[in-house]
Amino acid sequence: HGLTTALPAALDRNEFFIEYQPLVRLGDGSVRGAEALVRWLHPQHGVLGPDRFIPLAEHTGLIVPLGRWVLEQSVRQAREWQERHADAGPLRINVNLSPCQLTHPGLVADTVDILERIGLDPSSLCLEVTESALIGADDDLLKPLRRLAEMGVDIALDDFGTGYSNLANLRRLPVSILKLDRSFTQGMQQFPADPVDLKIVEGIVTLAHSLDLAVTVEGVETAAQAEQLRILGCDTAQGWYYARPGPPDRLHELALVDA
Numbered sequence: 001h002g003l004t005t006a007l008p009a010a011l012d013r014n015e016f017f018i019e020y021q022p023l024v025r026l027g028d029g030s031v032r033g034a035e036a037l038v039r040w041l042h043p044q045h046g047v048l049g050p051d052r053f054i055p056l057a058e059h060t061g062l063i064v065p066l067g068r069w070v071l072e073q074s075v076r077q078a079r080e081w082q083e084r085h086a087d088a089g090p091l092r093i094n095v096n097l098s099p100c101q102l103t104h105p106g107l108v109a110d111t112v113d114i115l116e117r118i119g120l121d122p123s124s125l126c127l128e129v130t131e132s133a134l135i136g137a138d139d140d141l142l143k144p145l146r147r148l149a150e151m152g153v154d155i156a157l158d159d160f161g162t163g164y165s166n167l168a169n170l171r172r173l174p175v176s177i178l179k180l181d182r183s184f185t186q187g188m189q190q191f192p193a194d195p196v197d198l199k200i201v202e203g204i205v206t207l208a209h210s211l212d213l214a215v216t217v218e219g220v221e222t223a224a225q226a227e228q229l230r231i232l233g234c235d236t237a238q239g240w241y242y243a244r245p246g247p248p249d250r251l252h253e254l255a256l257v258d259a
C-alpha cells in the first residue's frame with residue numbers, strides 16, 4: 001500500500017513516463033504508429049511497469065487524471081511524429097483506457113479538448129479497451145465510445161480472444177479493430193504452426209473482415225510468426241520482432257528507415 005499512497009504525489013512530481021511500441025503493417029512492414037505504455041520511475045524502486053500500479057490507480061480513482069495525462073502526452077507525441085514525418089503517412093497513436101475511464105463522465109469532453117488543443121486529427125487516435133471491460137456492457141457504457149467512434153477515433157478491442165468472446169456481441173460494439181491476444185501468436189512459433197491454431201486465427205480474421213474490422217496481432221517475436229500471420233490476412237502487428245517498447249525517438253528511426 002506504500003505505492004498506493006505515493007501515487008498522487010508521483011503524478012505531481014512527473015514520475016510517470018511513456019514508452020512507445022511500434023505497430024507495423026504486415027503487408028509491407030511499414031510503421032503505422034505505436035502503442036503508448038505508461039511506466040513509473042519510482043525514486044526508490046526504479047522503473048515499475050503498469051501491472052504494478054494501474055490496478056492501484058484504478059482502485060483509488062487516480063487512473064482518471066493519470067489516464068488524462070497519458071492521453072495528452074501521447075497525442076502530443078503523435079503530433080510531433082506527424083510533423084517530422086509528413087511523408088510517411090500519418091503515424092497513429094494507440095492509448096489504453098481502463099474501465100474506470102469509460103464510466104467517467106468527462107471522457108468524451110476531455111478527449112475532444114486534448115485533440116483540438118494539440119491539433120491531432122481524431123482518426124490518428126486509437127483507444128484500446130479490453131474485451132472484459134465491455135462484456136455485458138449496457139448502452140450507457142457504450143455511449144461515450146460510440147460518440148468517439150462517430151468523431152473518427154478508432155476503438156480497438158484489446159486482448160481479444162481471452163475473455164468470454166461473445167462473437168455475436170461484436171456487432172453491438174463501436175469497435176473497428178480487434179487486437180488478437182498474444183496467446184494466439186504464441187501458437188505460431190513453429191513453422192508450420194499448429195494446424196488448429198491456424199484454423200482458429202483464420203476464422204477470427206475472416207469473421208473480423210466480414211464485419212469490417214481490422215485485425216492487429218500482438219506478441220510477434222519471430223519472422224516465422226509474422227509471415228504466417230500475414231498469410232492469414234492479419235493487418236497489423238506488434239511485438240519484440242519489430243521493437244520492444246522504447247523512447248519516442250526510436251519510432252522516428254524506424255519510420256525513417258521505412259520511408
Ligand code: G
Nearest residue numbers: 036037038049050051054070096097098245
Ligand atoms: O508493456 P506493458 O507491460 O507495459 O503492458 C502491460 C499492460 O498495461 C498492458 O496490458 C497495457 O494494456 C496496460 N497499460 C499500459 N499503459 C497503460 C495506460 O496508460 N493505461 C491503462 N489503463 N493501461 C495501460
Ligand code: G
Nearest residue numbers: 096158159218219220221238239240241245
Ligand atoms: O495492452 P497490452 O496488454 O497488450 O500491452 C502489451 C504488453 O505485451 C506489454 O506488457 C508489452 O511489453 C508486452 N509485449 C509486447 N510485445 C511483446 C512480445 O513480442 N512478446 C511478449 N512476450 N510480450 C510482449
Ligand code: MN
Nearest residue numbers: 035096128158
Ligand atoms: Mn493494449
Ligand code: NA
Nearest residue numbers: 158159181218
Ligand atoms: Na493486449
